[in-house]
Amino acid sequence: MKRLSLAVVSLAAMALVHAACLGAVENGPAEGNAMNQLAERYVKLVLALGQHDADYVDAYYGPPEWRKEAEKAKPALAQIDADAATLERSLASGAPATDADEIVRLRHTYLVKQVSALRTRVAMLSGRKLTFDEESKALYDAMAPTNDPATFERIVEELGKRLPGSGSVLERYDAFRSRFVIPRERLAATFKAAIDGCRSRTLEHVTLPPGESFTVEYVTNKSWSGYNWYQGQYKSLIQVNTDLPIYVDRAIDLACHEGYPGHHVYNVLLEKNLVRDRGWVEFSVYPLFSPQSLIAEGTANYGIDVAFPTEERVAFERSTIFPAAGLDPARAGEYYDILALVDRLSYAGNEAARRYINGQLDAKGAANWLERYALYSPPRAAQRVRFMDQYRSYVINYNLGKDMVKRYVESQGGTASNASKRWEVFEQLLSSPRLPSGLQ
Numbered sequence: 001m002k003r004l005s006l007a008v009v010s011l012a013a014m015a016l017v018h019a020a021c022l023g024a025v026e027n028g029p030a031e032g033n034a035m036n037q038l039a040e041r042y043v044k045l046v047l048a049l050g051q052h053d054a055d056y057v058d059a060y061y062g063p064p065e066w067r068k069e070a071e072k073a074k075p076a077l078a079q080i081d082a083d084a085a086t087l088e089r090s091l092a093s094g095a096p097a098t099d100a101d102e103i104v105r106l107r108h109t110y111l112v113k114q115v116s117a118l119r120t121r122v123a124m125l126s127g128r129k130l131t132f133d134e135e136s137k138a139l140y141d142a143m144a145p146t147n148d149p150a151t152f153e154r155i156v157e158e159l160g161k162r163l164p165g166s167g168s169v170l171e172r173y174d175a176f177r178s179r180f181v182i183p184r185e186r187l188a189a190t191f192k193a194a195i196d197g198c199r200s201r202t203l204e205h206v207t208l209p210p211g212e213s214f215t216v217e218y219v220t221n222k223s224w225s226g227y228n229w230y231q232g233q234y235k236s237l238i239q240v241n242t243d244l245p246i247y248v249d250r251a252i253d254l255a256c257h258e259g260y261p262g263h264h265v266y267n268v269l270l271e272k273n274l275v276r277d278r279g280w281v282e283f284s285v286y287p288l289f290s291p292q293s294l295i296a297e298g299t300a301n302y303g304i305d306v307a308f309p310t311e312e313r314v315a316f317e318r319s320t321i322f323p324a325a326g327l328d329p330a331r332a333g334e335y336y337d338i339l340a341l342v343d344r345l346s347y348a349g350n351e352a353a354r355r356y357i358n359g360q361l362d363a364k365g366a367a368n369w370l371e372r373y374a375l376y377s378p379p380r381a382a383q384r385v386r387f388m389d390q391y392r393s394y395v396i397n398y399n400l401g402k403d404m405v406k407r408y409v410e411s412q413g414g415t416a417s418n419a420s421k422r423w424e425v426f427e428q429l430l431s432s433p434r435l436p437s438g439l440q
C-alpha cells in the first residue's frame with residue numbers, strides 16, 4: 001500500500017504542474033490557478049471530514065501529505081464547517097464567465113454543490129436531523145419520486161401468476177431463484193467470464209489508458225453485495241460479498257457495475273481526463289455522501305444495459321455465463337423475463353428507506369416492507385436494512401440514478417437503436433463533472 005501511495009505523489013505533482021499550462025488555454029492563467037487553489041481547499045476539507053466519518057472518503061489518490069496533514073490536524077466539525085462556508089463564499093465570487101467553455105462552468109457548479117453536500121454531512125454528524133427527501137436533495141442533488149404501495153402490489157400480483165408452485169409470491173420467487181445460484185466453487189470462473197465479456201464490449205467503444213486493471217476479492221460480513229475501492233493509478237480493488245447466495249444475474253451485473261463500464265471505468269476516465277490531463281485535483285478525492293455518488297451509481301447501473309442490451313445479454317448468458325456457472329442455458333430466457341418484472345419493484349426499496357429514515361417504520365417494519373413489496377428474501381431484507389442504517393438515503397442513487405442517467409443519455413441521442421451514439425454520450429458523461437441536477 002505504501003509503495004503505491006508514493007508512486008501516486010509524483011503523478012499528482014505532475015498533474016498539478018500541467019494544470020498551470022492548461023489554465024492558460026481555457027480561461028486565463030489567473031482564473032485557472034484561482035480555481036485550482038479553491039479545489040485544493042475542497043480536497044483538504046473532504047480529507048478533514050474523513051477523520052470524523054470512516055465511510056466518507058471513498059477514494060483518494062492525491063498528494064499523500066494532504067491526508068497526513070488531515071490526520072494530524074483533525075479539525076473539529078465546527079471548524080470544518082466554518083472553512084467550508086468561507087470556501088463557498090470564495091467560489092461564489094469566482095464563478096467563470098457565462099461564455100467560458102462548458103466543462104469549465106461544469107467544474108465550478110460541481111464544486112459548489114460538492115461543498116454544499118459536505119456542509120450537510122457535517123451538520124448531520126453534528127446531530128442535525130433531516131427527512132429522507134431533505135437529505136437526498138442536499139447530499140445527492142435529487143429526490144426519489146413517491147409511490148403508492150398499490151403500484152407494487154399490482155406487479156407482485158402479476159409475478160404471482162407467472163411463478164409456479166404454492167405458497168406466497170415471495171416463497172415461490174425464492175424457490176424459483178434458488179435454481180439459479182452460482183455454486184461457490186464456480187464463482188471465480190463465472191466472474192472471470194463476465195468481466196471478460198464486459199471489458200471487451202467496453203473496449204470496442206471506449207479507449208482506456210494502458211495499465212488499467214482491477215483485482216477481485218471475496219469478502220464476508222458487509223451490508224453491500226459488491227464494492228469498488230478505487231486506488232488511483234488506474235487500479236481498482238473490487239470486493240464481492242459472499243454472505244448470501246450469489247445468483248447468476250449478479251455475474252454480469254457486478255462485472256459491469258463495479259468494473260466495465262461502471263465504477264472502474266468512471267474512476268479511470270476521471271483520473272485520466274480531469275486529474276492528469278487538466279490537473280483538476282478535486283477529482284482525486286471521492287466523498288461518498290455527495291452528488292458524485294448519484295452519477296457514479298447511476299452510470300454503473302445504466303452501464304449494464306449499455307454493455308448488454310437485453311437480447312444480447314440473454315444470448316451471452318446462454319452461451320457463456322450459464323455454462324460457466326454449471327446452469328442449464330435453456331432456462332436463461334425464462335429467468336430474465338421474471339427478473340425484468342422484479343426490477344419494476346426497485347422503487348419499493350426507496351419507499352422502505354424513506355419510511356424507515358423518517359421514523360414511520362422500525363427495522364422490522366422496513367424488512368417486512370422489503371419482503372412484501374420488493375420481494376427481498378428475509379436474510380436479504382435484513383442485510384438491506386443494515387445498508388440503510390449505514391448509508392441512509394444513498395439508496396436512491398442506484399435506481400433513480402440509473403433512470404436519470406438513462407433519460408439524459410437518450411435525450412442526447414444515445415438511444416437503444418443508436419448504440420455508438422449511446423456509448424459516446426455515456427463516455428462523455430463519465431469524463432465530465434456533470435451534476436445530477438444538470439442531467440436535463
Ligand SMILES: [Zn+2]
Pocket residue numbers: 257263296297300
Ligand atoms: Zn456501486
